[in-house]
Amino acid sequence: MNAVLAAIGDELLSGVRQEKNACFMAWHLHNKGAEVKAIEVLSDEESEITDLLSRWIGRTDLLILSGGLGPTHDDRTRYAIAKYLGCELYSDPLYDKILARVKDNPERLARLEKSRSTQSMIPVKAQPVYNPTGSALGIKFTLQGTKVIALPGVPMEYEAMTRQELPEIFAPDDKHVWASVIILGLPEMTIAERIPEVIGNTDLHVSILPAFPQVELIIRGKPEDVDKAENLTRSRFNDVLPKGCKSLAEAVLYEAKINHAKISCSESCTGGLVGAALTDIAGSSESFMGSAVTYSNEAKQKILGVDEKILADFGAVSEQCAIAMAQGSLRIYDSDYAVSITGIAGPDGGTESKPVGTVWFGVASREKARAFVKVLPGSRAEIRTRAVRFALAELWRTLHNKIPAPEL
Amino acid sequence: MNAVLAAIGDELLSGVRQEKNACFMAWHLHNKGAEVKAIEVLSDEESEITDLLSRWIGRTDLLILSGGLGPTHDDRTRYAIAKYLGCELYSDPLYDKILARVKDNPERLARLEKSRSTQSMIPVKAQPVYNPTGSALGIKFTLQGTKVIALPGVPMEYEAMTRQELPEIFAPDDKHVWASVIILGLPEMTIAERIPEVIGNTDLHVSILPAFPQVELIIRGKPEDVDKAENLTRSRFNDVLPKGCKSLAEAVLYEAKINHAKISCSESCTGGLVGAALTDIAGSSESFMGSAVTYSNEAKQKILGVDEKILADFGAVSEQCAIAMAQGSLRIYDSDYAVSITGIAGPDGGTESKPVGTVWFGVASREKARAFVKVLPGSRAEIRTRAVRFALAELWRTLHNKIPAPEL
Numbered sequence: 001m002n003a004v005l006a007a008i009g010d011e012l013l014s015g016v017r018q019e020k021n022a023c024f025m026a027w028h029l030h031n032k033g034a035e036v037k038a039i040e041v042l043s044d045e046e047s048e049i050t051d052l053l054s055r056w057i058g059r060t061d062l063l064i065l066s067g068g069l070g071p072t073h074d075d076r077t078r079y080a081i082a083k084y085l086g087c088e089l090y091s092d093p094l095y096d097k098i099l100a101r102v103k104d105n106p107e108r109l110a111r112l113e114k115s116r117s118t119q120s121m122i123p124v125k126a127q128p129v130y131n132p133t134g135s136a137l138g139i140k141f142t143l144q145g146t147k148v149i150a151l152p153g154v155p156m157e158y159e160a161m162t163r164q165e166l167p168e169i170f171a172p173d174d175k176h177v178w179a180s181v182i183i184l185g186l187p188e189m190t191i192a193e194r195i196p197e198v199i200g201n202t203d204l205h206v207s208i209l210p211a212f213p214q215v216e217l218i219i220r221g222k223p224e225d226v227d228k229a230e231n232l233t234r235s236r237f238n239d240v241l242p243k244g245c246k247s248l249a250e251a252v253l254y255e256a257k258i259n260h261a262k263i264s265c266s267e268s269c270t271g272g273l274v275g276a277a278l279t280d281i282a283g284s285s286e287s288f289m290g291s292a293v294t295y296s297n298e299a300k301q302k303i304l305g306v307d308e309k310i311l312a313d314f315g316a317v318s319e320q321c322a323i324a325m326a327q328g329s330l331r332i333y334d335s336d337y338a339v340s341i342t343g344i345a346g347p348d349g350g351t352e353s354k355p356v357g358t359v360w361f362g363v364a365s366r367e368k369a370r371a372f373v374k375v376l377p378g379s380r381a382e383i384r385t386r387a388v389r390f391a392l393a394e395l396w397r398t399l400h401n402k403i404p405a406p407e408l
Numbered sequence: 409m410n411a412v413l414a415a416i417g418d419e420l421l422s423g424v425r426q427e428k429n430a431c432f433m434a435w436h437l438h439n440k441g442a443e444v445k446a447i448e449v450l451s452d453e454e455s456e457i458t459d460l461l462s463r464w465i466g467r468t469d470l471l472i473l474s475g476g477l478g479p480t481h482d483d484r485t486r487y488a489i490a491k492y493l494g495c496e497l498y499s500d501p502l503y504d505k506i507l508a509r510v511k512d513n514p515e516r517l518a519r520l521e522k523s524r525s526t527q528s529m530i531p532v533k534a535q536p537v538y539n540p541t542g543s544a545l546g547i548k549f550t551l552q553g554t555k556v557i558a559l560p561g562v563p564m565e566y567e568a569m570t571r572q573e574l575p576e577i578f579a580p581d582d583k584h585v586w587a588s589v590i591i592l593g594l595p596e597m598t599i600a601e602r603i604p605e606v607i608g609n610t611d612l613h614v615s616i617l618p619a620f621p622q623v624e625l626i627i628r629g630k631p632e633d634v635d636k637a638e639n640l641t642r643s644r645f646n647d648v649l650p651k652g653c654k655s656l657a658e659a660v661l662y663e664a665k666i667n668h669a670k671i672s673c674s675e676s677c678t679g680g681l682v683g684a685a686l687t688d689i690a691g692s693s694e695s696f697m698g699s700a701v702t703y704s705n706e707a708k709q710k711i712l713g714v715d716e717k718i719l720a721d722f723g724a725v726s727e728q729c730a731i732a733m734a735q736g737s738l739r740i741y742d743s744d745y746a747v748s749i750t751g752i753a754g755p756d757g758g759t760e761s762k763p764v765g766t767v768w769f770g771v772a773s774r775e776k777a778r779a780f781v782k783v784l785p786g787s788r789a790e791i792r793t794r795a796v797r798f799a800l801a802e803l804w805r806t807l808h809n810k811i812p813a814p815e816l
Binding site for chain 1: 418419420421422423424425426427428430431432433434435436437438444445446447448449450451479480481519522523541564595596597600607613615616617626628672673675677678679680681682683684686687688690691692693696697698699700701702703704706707710711740741742753754755756785786787788789790792
């Protein structure tokens with residue numbers, strides 16, 4: 001099966017909003033062995049939408065449109081489809097099922113009743129698609145072998161409706177599988193050169209995604225091929241996250257769990273991003289105690305017990321402060337392992353000896369503590385994101401080796 | 409001027425990576441009055457790339473490609489361009505300038521020397537584009553009135569190279585401007601109905617971006633039109649973020665600054681996301697003291713001083729706990745205003761009386777404290793993101809009105 005994904009909306013072409021539905025859908029289609037031929041973003045113009053339909057109907061098995069089904073003047077998808085099919089629109093009674101959901105809320109009911117003249121309208125030659133979480137009906141029809149589904153652009157609605165309309169894509173099965181192998185501390189090229197049989201295997205589809213200090217390999221194909229390639233890849237590297245861990249945060253929580261270890265953090269320049277990454281994983285409360293975000297020097301002293309003298313003599317961005325922050329986190333959360341981050345994310349605040357991007361990391365267990373420094377490139381956001389990865393990578397290595405580990 | 413943005417890479421079509429460069433570039437082009445006609449994502453196949461060139465050269469002023477310039481076997485952009493132009497490739501000496509940057513790092517130098525046979529190669533009928541942050545040269549040429557620029561897909565490199573090659577797009581000027589107006593607590597339709605002169609003005613380009621409890625209007629056009637529309641819009645609503653504030657976090661920090669107020673948080677289910685949002689803004693250290701991420705009940709007691717009896721009698725997701733967490737944050741950070749979040753982000757942990765999505769928010773000043781509850785829809789990630797917005801909105805209203813404010 002092949003598919004084309006299209007997103008409609010001036011806000012996507014003018015850069016005010018990032019398109020996200022296509023990536024979600026492409027991932028699930030690909031996992032079932034379907035090929036996405038193209039992703040296209042187009043404007044709300046009716047002629048652009050009819051052009052898209054002309055271009056792809058008859059040339060792809062599945063065409064999913066998202067966006068342009070709301071109640072406002074610039075939502076043109078339903079009218080474009082009717083024009084393309086050469087038919088009128090009618091108000092579908094399925095809309096009443098959506099109204100029934102808000103029958104106890106008079107204000108929302110009145111609002112939805114008002115939108116009936118747009119959001120319930122379906123081209124006569126097409127069928128409605130129920131919207132279980134939002135208010136606009138979707139539209140579907142099949143023509144010249146192409147199944148066309150037009151859905152709202154709101155990601156929550158798009159996801160619920162694709163799951164409902166394409167159950168075969170979301171059903172668990174073992175015909176096509178994928179594996180993720182995350183390797184730490186090596187550049188992309190070195191990794192590729194060490195597994196030529198995997199990279200060169202035309203039965204596999206291998207993606208290499210560098211995000212230093214990690215590189216993720218995504219291997220997709222038939223189960224037996226994927227299995228063999230995953231095992232071979234894992235055997236060629238030392239610092240590989242455990243099987244099934246799709247992120248550094250998952251790997252940290254996995255090691256903490258099997259070690260019955262409690263973990264915590266203390267963060268300055270990352271402002272809570274390490275805690276956010278760990279708690280992004282459901283069930284993290286089993287091992288993760290919390291993170292002390294101490295942005296001010298006063299908070300570092302008062303909450304984490306960093307010695308005033310350390311801040312005066314070495315500054316907040318220093319080996320001594322990073323170690324004291326990690327040890328402070330260990331103490332206040334009563335945890336077994338803690339990681340700390342203190343750095344200069346910029347754009348201001350850099351000096352000659354400590355330029356923007358200078359980040360000290362501390363890691364402490366109940367027995368030992370150590371620190372290391374990195375000068376990370378990029379914007380404020382990039383420096384912060386990279387710092388999170390270094391902190392989690394180091395925490396993972398520490399848990400994995402059960403001691404404060406040497407530098408990555 | 410009009411432009412077409414294309415992203416090349418199998419990893420984008422198979423959903424393993426989200427395309428981001430097009431959105432960045434579209435925003436900047438649109439701010440200079442340029443129109444983005446289309447965004448296309450295509451595979452690494454050479455024939456797909458030559459098709460794209462055939463489709464758009466002569467039909468758009470600017471065509472920017474991203475991706476496919478790396479050293480690995482599936483990077484085909486340079487070969488596709490050479491094929492399209494009907495010419496050979498040569499190794500450009502500009503690559504030595506890139507090597508010179510890493511001359512003190514023998515390992516990296518050796519790696520880059522090895523990639524010379526791919527990353528320095530330029531079609532004879534095109535010119536090289538210097539890469540100030542990465543190692544692959546870009547490629548540019550002009551044909552049939554279309555300026556074509558092919559750049560690496562790494563966002564940091566793409567951004568640096570577009571800034572370097574298209575200085576006119578990134579130069580500050582006052583010919584085309586945009587304004588953002590962020591309104592709290594009202595649905596999209598109500599807002600649109602209250603400003604018909606703005607929505608209906610064909611000289612303006614207005615985007616409505618709902619992210620409850622906020623709706624952002626982005627108004628673009630000529631300076632005088634944008635100014636008038638922004639002022640009119642601001643006059644029609646009560647809960648509007650201050651002029652120039654592009655996010656809730658910015659508005660919170662702005663109010664804190666003009667009130668000389670110190671702020672802090674305490675977070676459970678959001679795990680640090682509120683602190684991360686505030687510290688995303690450069691200069692936040694002036695007002696933001698920190699956030700106590702207390703994921704475990706023990707941490708809530710020990711660090712924030714939440715009474716054991718509150719946790720036993722009402723649970724961590726309760727009005728009493730939210731208030732105690734906000735007051736605890738106020739105390740340990742010695743801040744003037746604090747906001748707290750404690751809820752059930754799911755997918756597990758819900759009960760009949762407290763379903764998944766139940767989130768209690770506390771807000772405290774030195775005089776008062778109060779709490780409110782929301783049952784937020786969506787996945788774990790969506791519940792967390794929405795909770796962050798509610799917390800920041802409430803903190804902003806509290807700072808703005810200088811008292812714990814009524815519920816949104």
